[in-house]
Amino acid sequence: GAGVSQSPSNKVTEKGKDVELRCDPISGHTALYWYRQRLGQGLEFLIYFQGNSAPDKSGLPSDRFSAERTGESVSTLTIQRTQQEDSAVYLCASSLAPSGSIYNEQFFGPGTRLTVL
Amino acid sequence: AQSVAQPEDQVNVAEGNPLTVKCTYSVSGNPYLFWYVQYPNRGLQFLLKYITGDNLVKGSYGFEAEFNKSQTSFHLKKPSALVSDSALYFCAVRDIERGSTLGRLYFGRGTQLTVWP
Numbered sequence: 645g646a647g648v649s650q651s652p653s654n655k656v657t658e659k660g661k662d663v664e665l666r667c668d669p670i671s672g673h674t675a676l677y678w679y680r681q682r683l684g685q686g687l688e689f690l691i692y693f694q695g696n697s698a699p700d701k702s703g704l705p706s707d708r709f710s711a712e713r714t715g716e717s718v719s720t721l722t723i724q725r726t727q728q729e730d731s732a733v734y735l736c737a738s739s740l741a742p743s744g745s746i747y748n749e750q751f752f753g754p755g756t757r758l759t760v761l
Numbered sequence: 762a763q764s765v766a767q768p769e770d771q772v773n774v775a776e777g778n779p780l781t782v783k784c785t786y787s788v789s790g791n792p793y794l795f796w797y798v799q800y801p802n803r804g805l806q807f808l809l810k811y812i813t814g815d816n817l818v819k820g821s822y823g824f825e826a827e828f829n830k831s832q833t834s835f836h837l838k839k840p841s842a843l844v845s846d847s848a849l850y851f852c853a854v855r856d857i858e859r860g861s862t863l864g865r866l867y868f869g870r871g872t873q874l875t876v877w878p
Contacts, residue, residue: 686869687868689867692865
């Protein structure tokens, strides 16, 4: 596609419910990233997928958070038993793969605004 | 550990005046440095990056940034600000030293730039 797309754009849920957020990366981008942006704060890294390698999950804040990616396409971020502190904008980005000394910039989607009541 | 600091939460300038948005970084090896801009209700857009070479990097929309290794800084600049430059600006760094976690960027908290007409 022309850019990174995310759905839904907005999600309001009740505390304790599970939510799934979707990201469609730019075609041909093998690297995919999820970040969280809380109100008034910078971006917080969550997870990184690169091709068939094991994902870097070091940024996931708790075991309620998980993410999957099918091949080099769509990714879903799942938050189980949502809490109010999960309220944030969840941003997805994709890039061409880092290769040696070459590092390619990340292209971001518009984000999903999650509100947990 | 890698980190980025943006010491100013807000920068206010008059249209036509030069602007500077400050960024300092800390990495264990050589840095890759980035600037992104976020307009209201939109995802982050890439502005420019420093990988190697000339310390003055030119990017989109007339922005440039100067890499200063001795001061570990990467300040964003523009000679003449426009009202349409008003947005949230993020500095980010990746440590390219071998063995560091591939792919992830470390973002600053962001600086809100307001350009007055």
